[in-house]
Amino acid sequence: MVSRDIPDPDIIRLTLAIYVPMAVLAGIFIVGSTALFYHRSRTCKDLQRRSVPLAVAMGVASFIASNLLFARGVHGMGCYLILIGSYFGLYFVHAIVLIRSLRLIAMTRSASAKVQRLVHPERPLTFWERHPRLTRMLSDDRQLLTxxxxxxxxxxIFAILVLATPTHFSFTAKQAECAYTWEEYPITVVIFAFVLVIFPALIYGARRVRDAYAMRSDLMVACFTSIILDATFLLLSMFPETSASPFNVLVLPAFSVLIIQFSGVFLPWLRSQRQHMRAGRHAADSLAVLFRVMRDPDLLSLFCQFCEDNFCAELPFFLADYQRLKAKSIGAMAADKIARRDPANRSDENLSSPGNRWLATSKHRPSEKDLDSISLRKVESIEDLSGSPAISPLPGTIAEDLGPLARQPVPSELAIDFYCFYERYFAHGSIWEVNISGRTHLYLRSLVEREQFVWAMFDPAKDEVTQLLMEDVFGKFMRLNNDLLFAA
Known part of the structure; x- marks a missing residue:
């Protein structure tokens, strides 16, 4: 049994006056910042890309760690508070920082890889292209938490067993002096691994990461904070205290957790709130500006690069490919390429089905080369499409150009283009998959499964992608390039 000295009453009162208010303020800050982040993320795509479940989990872990470590600074409190705060708070905060870093690296590398594949289709496969399941797993927040x-x-399990066992750090021991014993060996080894190996490796791996959400900077702050404060705490905790003092080394990891919470939760919310309140002076004309950008080759290239940094490079490419598909559809209609069916040649078709039957045999299934036939090989202007008198410019839809004919089935010679468009932007697991509502996705999938392609089938998806661009990144793009977009 470790001997205990009776603490000085003045020291007890002083530590109560210092650490209890700090614990209360830390708890209010963590709960408040997490609640603000969660509330704002319901309408903000920027915060949603930061992973709301991971942010909430970090808030819970930070609350446990900081409050218990501050409370343990009060003389006379049980040593088990250190164990709970370390195993159930401090460890999970570090683990979530690791997960968020890996998630950011995966999102950035995969976004860059698919754009480079579009520009240089002959280049060898990258690691993220060879392992698409890993990319999807690192993008699934709930799966990562599990x-x-x-x-x-x-x-x-180890921490629970130690807390239930009548040893130095158990609930029943109530030790006032917490010597460094075997109960702390596992968490010490893990924290040392984080601050000496894992976090330096993350800093090195994320040094060239580009993102428009400042996630890299926030994670760098978290890693550097842990390396400095947590390593200092672990080193000082191995030496016994020589004199009674209100200062406790446990404030170092507690402040480390608060800084991580500030950089990973509060600061992103503050940035998002400022952007939300600071509406652009040309916001009313933003939709017209978007389509002007899509028609200008230089602005389109700049916007595609901006979308790549925002992990949504597929959105402008989708709009450009949609306009190409619309041009091809209108061209086929204008050239009268819709061949009427000859009753003598209907023996291999289902007469009751109004859809085309181009997938009836395996020889009609598209190859990998066919799937790339309508994709953009490089970032280029779509002025030649939108300026054509045969089709309407964006945001016009195929239904607006074709009128009553928009609900008719697509002829067999164009069905391959519609199928390739679906496979590239709507098929599950596609690297260019766009984010649309479940209802629209179900509608498109049902048409493809029934092989009933109609001219206007992609119009609802086009409207949703346009709305997503306007709500997510285009406002930020306008603010950053205001002088270029609205130059006289």
Whole structure:
């Protein structure tokens, strides 16, 4: 049993006056910032890309760690507070920083890889192109949290057993002086691994990451903070205290957690709130500006690069490919390429089905080369399409150009183009998959499965993608390039 000295009453009152208010203020800050982040993320795509479940989990872990570590600074409090704060708070904060860093690296590398594949189709496959499942897994927030808790189960079980055992750090021991013993060995090794190996490796791996959300900068702050404060805490905790003092080394990891919470949750919310309140002076004309950008080759190239940094490079390419598909459809209609069916040649078709039957045999299924036939090989202007008198410019839809004919089935010679367009932008697992509502996705999938392609089938998706661009990134793009877009 470790001997305990009776603490000075003045020291007890001083530590109560210092650490209890700090714990209360830390709890208010963490709960408030997490609640603000969650509330704002419901309408903000910027915060949604930062992973709301991971942010909430970080808030819970930070609340546990900071409050218990501050409370343990009060003389006379039990040593078990250190164990709970370290195993159930401090460890999970570090684990979430690791997960968010890997998620950011995966999103950036995969976004860059698919754009480079479009520009240089002959280049060899990158790591992220060879492992698309890994990219999807790192983009799934709830799946990442599940794996994190499963991987942490041995440490959780160990901590629970120690708390239930009548030893130095158990609930029943109530030790006032917490010597460095075997109960802290596992968490010490893990934290040292984070601050000496994992976080330096993340800093090196993320040094060239580009993103428009400043996530890289926030994660750098978290990693550097942990390396400095947590390593200092672990080193100082190995030496016994020589004199009674209100200062406790536990404030170092507690402040480290608060800084991580500030950089990873509060600061992103503050940026998002400022952008929301600072509406652009040309916001009313933003839709017209978007389509002017889509028609200008230089602005389109700049906007595509901006979308790549925002992890949504597929959106402008979708609009450009949609306009190409519309031009091809209008051209086929104008040239009278819709051949009327000859009753003598209907023996291999289902007469009751109004859809085309181009997928009836395997020889009609598109090859990999066909799937790339309508994709953009480089960032270029669509002025030649939108300026044509045969079709309407964006935001015009195929239905607006074809009128009553828009609901008619697509002829067999154009069905391959519609199928390739669907496979590129709507098929599950496609690297160019766009984010549309479940209802629209179900509608498109049902048409493809029934092989009933109609002229205007992609119009609802085009409207949703346009709205997504306007709500997500285009306002930010306008603010950053205001002088270029509205130059006299």
């Amino acid at each position: 794996y994190m808790f499963l991987g942490s189960s041995p440490m959780i």
